[in-house]
Amino acid sequence: MQKSHGALLYVFWLTLLHIAGIYIFSSGFLLTRYELPQRSTCDIAPSPLSFQIRDSIFPDLKAEGDDSCWFPKRFNKSVIMVIDALRFDYVEMDPFVDENSTRYNQNKLPSIYHILRDRPSSSHLFRFIADPPTVTMQRLKGMTTGGMPTFIDVSSNFASTKIQEDNMISQFSSNNKNITFMGDDTWMSLYSDHINVSFPFDSFNVYDLHTVDNGIISNLIPQMVKNDWNVLIAHFLGVDHVGHRFQSNAPAMKEKLAQMDEVIQQVTSTIDSSTMLLIMGDHGATDSGDHGGSSQQEVESALFTYSRTQSMNNPFPSSKDVTHAISRHNSIVESSYRSVPQVDLVPTLCLLMGVPIPFGNLGLIVPEYFLESSEHAQYLMNSVNPTESDVQRLIITNYALHLNIAQVIRYIETYSKMSKSFSHEAITKMKRDATQNDQLLLHLTQSPDVDYVRAYQQHRKIFSSYRQIHTEISTLCRELWVTFDTNSMLMGCAVLFIAFISVIQNIVAIHTHSSKVYNQPDVYARLTSAVIIGGILWIIKSTYHVQITWPQHVVVSYSMSYVFCMLEFHWPSRSSVSSFINNVSENSVTKNVVIIVSLTLHLVGLCSNSYIEMEKHVIRFLIASVAGLICLSTLSDVRAQMDSWSPIYNWFGHCIVFALTRLTSGGVYDLQEGNWTVMMMSVITIISGCVYIVRLDVTKENISFVDQISFLTNASLVIFMWILSPLPSLQWIKLAVPWILYVTCSLQSARIIFSSSTPIGRILRFTIVNLPLCVMILGFWGPLHILLVSLQTFFFYVQLQTNSSGRSERFPFFASATVTLMMISFYFSQGHDYQLSTFHWRVAFLGLNQLNLVIGAILVVFETFMSHYLLVLSLVFMVYFWSSRDYKHSNPLWEELMGPLLTCIAVFNSRSLVTSIFVFGARRHLMVWRVFAPKYIFDNIFLLVLDALVIFILLMVRPEFRKLRTK
């Protein structure tokens, strides 16, 4: 009694530890941002003062028939040329470098340089700094919404890749700007609703250098001439593909950049005076041509803009070239180009085109575009003798800044109303500062100061104050959305590691028949060491100024204290480990070693994204390896039974295990409704299963009449539902039958759980009663799936048994580890993967007409983890048969089960731990968003599901209370 409670408590404690570890890690890793549905509109100004300021600066805006609303547009049209992976140094020209000594990617875009030299007042070049991850999809999102990238952008729609947030493209289209698009088809998956004319090209083949670019080039000029567009987007992929295929500095890059140069030349000569041309890269690239990370080369791309309009008056004709060239030549200044964050494009371009800034934008306008020119801007900012036009420009810039800041603050306010993640004081302070500025600006515009110098000074103050507010806001957002909390991640790993050590310790203790299993160390010892460790942690925290929250502090020190006590109690000695490895029998040694080696290999393989993507094949390979080893070692029995046919007979068993392993790996079940062949097969399987189960007497347990009846009726109900559901007049049967099953199965289960039969009887009855429910949830393929699971485990058990020599031995370690691998394998064979989109959402509608979130979620969870449930049950039966071979030595079932169940937990715990560690190491890796993070989430869910299953099984096999009472 005491001991079984100890075991149950131990698993509870382990589960708590897992939850704590996963929670702590996730709080540092899964940075969440909610996507807000709000959109900016023309009529609603970001701040109540905005339109007052607008009307005082531009009194005749509406009279001119201008359709721009927040800000008078400067350009009617814009051409956006995105050149994928255009690193800044491809664009920057060094005229003093000899043609022959340059790299293949240097000085290859002379047309940009010529424009910068010849028309400095109407062209700009900036370093364009992208946020990591520097991948095209994420960058396009950032470049159009103006938001920061986070791991989980919680949006209203999971299934679609379309951008739900307010963005630049949707603002263009909702303000009657026609959009023509050509190039990388990623855009189509993101914005297809807003694009009027499109020429998409496939972007996946990295080896194809020219299809996309040639497709754009043949369409670009004809479309530009057509004049039915306001925004023309062309996304070139060639440069990126050259980098991926060869490297950045490859001969092919020279040709590619020359081609780009030609396009740029054509475009610059075609655009008219009301058009703005933007040429930019979405991200940079390393020298080897890769991108995705956060190194300077990867984040630094170029933004070049050009328009034919002359600025009002340009005091410095072509001075830029002279100063620039001289400074370059004398190596005084490395480069005189300013850095501009990528998100800043959003507000700038929106205001220049006269559309509202997207609701969720966090970028800041680039003042150069409002102060007319870069050089001019520098001059203006330090001017001591400002003219009237200087003041006027500064006022316009300040108004643009005002709109920008007001919109950002509105976003932050709306966001914090929803999630409470920003500190209230910070927001209030920012809002107060911004309002002060707004009022000052309004005052200055309504009653202008006659003294230019004084007005100029005041406006400069407003200018810098707005920029100051924006810096504060972006620091705040960056902390919340972009910065991983490495301390939490490390502590989470530590807690999971502690849990893992503790499980391993117990498994070793169980297999070596140590008496110290599940012994809880003394409470006082534990508390004392917890206090000591907590103190050490606190000293570390205060010396190194590490951010640790109090709950984390407590959990970590408590769990660490446990391990210290455990280690003191029973540090697994060398002899106990070796006796664990060869405890079972002589011929288990190799298999134990091999399964440990293959599991280790599998775990190490998780650091590679390709192994994660191929996991189902890897798992199958490992299962087949273990089965093959068992098969080989049965050969050694050949002599003992040389005259009989039994070894050959056994080999067929091996063949079945092999064939099933192969058959069930990978999504074999193509879940299509209305497939009659599958349905007939399933019906036959169910009927024969019924016959079999009614006659079932394997465990010498009487399955009660009620159980049999409930099984039979439910199974036949499922069959009727499947056969009759295509008939339109009998649609109600689809709703009724699931509910009959839900109710009867839950009632029966409750009855069985609280009944007083033997442990194995309870589990057997529970399994049988719930089988029809499982079948119904799994669908047409359900019977086949369950059949395959049972066959696989049955023959695996037969293999094990023929191979075992000793009688009173525990269920071997390698066998439970292999069954655990089968859980993962069958998870895949159900057609699942580590992606939300591979969930079988149709299950959520069983017995329901419309979606009910709670019932739907429960059903989907059941369906997804059905293989885990089935295989844990199989494991229980295997262990039961294994231990009941020997009547003399009869441990209670729960004691026999602890080893195998803890092994399952250990395998999943190690997977979770290793994935966490790799996610921590690769948190800035390109694949972390696509491969590692989903894998991490699913591994943790697996672990928790398994914990829950183990607790459930242990509760089911609890020793009979009645018997205990009579003792």
Added chain:
Amino acid sequence: MKARPTEASFLLLLSSIVAFSLPYQFGWDLFQPDQTVTFVGTFVGIFVFHFIGIIYGASCLDHFLNTLSWACLHSIYISLPLSFAHQFSSEAYYNIVHNFFRPTTHVERSVSFPIIGATIGSWIGALPIPLDWDRPWQQWPISCVIGCVVGHSCGVLIAIIASRYKSQGMHL
């Protein structure tokens, strides 16, 4: 990449090399048994190994010839010496399996070690296949074949060295 005639001829070449090296490996006195058994054993071995290849993850229909050539190689490396040396005698097979890691005689050593080497080599050769390095040698049987050949050679070397070392003063 599909299996081409060049690969088939390469395999034929390999098999003949192995076949001709057998007498050198086992000694000429042993080179007397019934050849048909050897050939039948090798032939059956091809199917067995094809089946094993499919079990371990090779596709049933795609790359059929690739799998078949891998099976041929394994059959040549594993079934051929087995059937050659032991002639379907269950007693001998039992000895082999039972003493797999502890071969005592020269013949057992020169059969077991190359077989173990070839198997382990092929197993390890399968590990880099899923990686996305896009190297030509990651194509399905190639890395396994390389592993198999290297493992087999190591096995032969170990067998020879072990025999030299152990057979000092010991009669074959």
